[in-house]
Amino acid sequence: MWTRTAPPAVPGEGRVVALHPADRAEATAFLEAHSPRTHGQPFARSGQLWLGVRDDDGSLLACGGSEPSEAGTPTLAGIAVATDRRRSGLGAAVTAALTRRGVEEAGACALGMFADNDSARRVYERLGFTTGMRWRSRWVDTQALRPGERA
Secondary structure, eight states, X not given: OEESSOOOOOTTGGGEEEOOGGGHHHHHHHHHXXXXXXXXXXXXXXXXXXXXXXXXXXXXXXXXXXXXXXXXOEEEEEEEEOGGGTTSSHXXXXXXXXXXXXXXXXXXXXXXXXTTOHHHHHHHHHTTOBOOOOOOOOOOOGGGSOTTOOO
């Protein structure tokens, strides 16, 4: 999905804060607990921006990241909300903040998503993203293949 338009203001966006490389282990553990299928890798490469929303006790409630693609377009990944806080607007707030910054800096913003995540798709469409292409892939357990069998 992609957009060239900054999203409208989203409730809760004022709670979004920058995460720092020192938060890498915390953000990685958060994603493992609340979005184990994600391809997001906090602070794994230079040029990444990670944002989050913290609870009053300082713990992460939501996070998401952006990094430039080979063409320079910011690509979002790892957008996740704590399972007990979903449907509260935190994912939209993080996504809107990342998208707005990407559009302002590069003129466009993109993201990939799992086809079965209809909740995320509704959020992204509400924020102005459009589907550029659809495709499917699957993980193959190569250890389970018989000799000579191809994936």
